[in-house]
Amino acid sequence: MIALIPRMLFYLHRLRRNLRLKPSDLRKLQWEKLRATVKHAYEHVPFYHRKFKGARFNPDDLKTFDDLRKIPVTTKLEVQACDLLDMVTENTDLDSLTKRRTSGSTGVPLTTLVDGRVSDFEAAVWMRALFEDGLRVRDKMSVIADPRSFPKKESVFQRLGLAKRKYISIFDSAERQLALIKEFKPDVVKGYASSLFILAEEFEDLVGEIESRLVFSGAEVLDAPSKKLISSRFGAELFDCYACSELGLLAWECKEHSGYHVNADSVLMEFVGDGGEAVAFGEKGRVVCTGLFNRVMPLIRYELDDVVVPVNDECACGRSLPLVKFVEGRADDLLVAADGRLISPTLFFPYPFESVDWIKRFRVIQESRKRLVIQVAPKKAVENQSQIIEAAERKLHELFGNLEVKFEFMENIPLDNSGKFRKVISRINSRSRNR
């Protein structure tokens, strides 16, 4: 069957079927995938073999979902410090894999690896959510994203002349983005939450200019007033998606907007309290995820920085995927260029550095429209530091206009006063987003 139809469509078909499973059958499916993933990681991934051994955990000890907590969490800093070869299944040809780089929400740059099978599966997971929310295969979609993430080849649908896409760079000004959207006349707009918010805030009469039916947002948490503003300015229904580049789409809103459906058939999401214990329904917990599909670079009990509330409600839509609600999470401020343009904090994925392999963590602080401070904690001494700084300054000047950029190299970047870490902070109050 796989040989006859493209792999992505095959996955999509199976994933859509899962939406109608009984909760107990969904749990069973998840259990089988979990056991296989944990066993595979122990037997074939050096990092996890060591980790499990260190915790005196053997995959045979996994008898119930609760047993999973015997495995310590995997942090971003651990993955970052680890030799990539140790994180990957033994005997894998690294050249055949696609590298993904991200700073995530914590300013910790990371590289993860996927093969074609994982890319197709993750694409299918995304398509399932978008189709369920009303996307049609003939729809034209404008996608505002980092140009480095633009797909290099056409999808199955595009080869059939369907699903036309216009990719718009997040580095373009809001005026340019709007002009490109107007020219393309998309049925659907998809983008980083902050980019959509900036468009909504800058242009009061968007409704007359863009006639889209749906808007999909992601990458940053949106509060209710921001969601309302985007939806009303675009004159379209807004669906927010919760994703990370390491594990793909994790959860998404359905038309009921009563929370986010967790893709329980592709990820096992745990919610843990401060002591590492599982929190009860209705209580806040930090998100810890185990990917159930990527066998090239599995992530088991991978700790994200988001806090959600798992809820035990059945969604009125009838889908059995469990629900979570957001309470807090990624909360980076918007940045402001010298001429007053708002700039998305998500630009600082690995931007402005060419390579991020040497960076342990970074933070951007906008002190005023005239001054930007970039704090960098390097992993080790940097050889060509002055060249790196010069190149980064040039990029920042292109984007922000004429403002002073100061680099501060430090061993460790201190947490905020609140005890959290935000990678982008603005000290300009008037137009920064108040969340």
Ligand SMILES: [Zn+2]
């Ligand atoms: Zn629902």
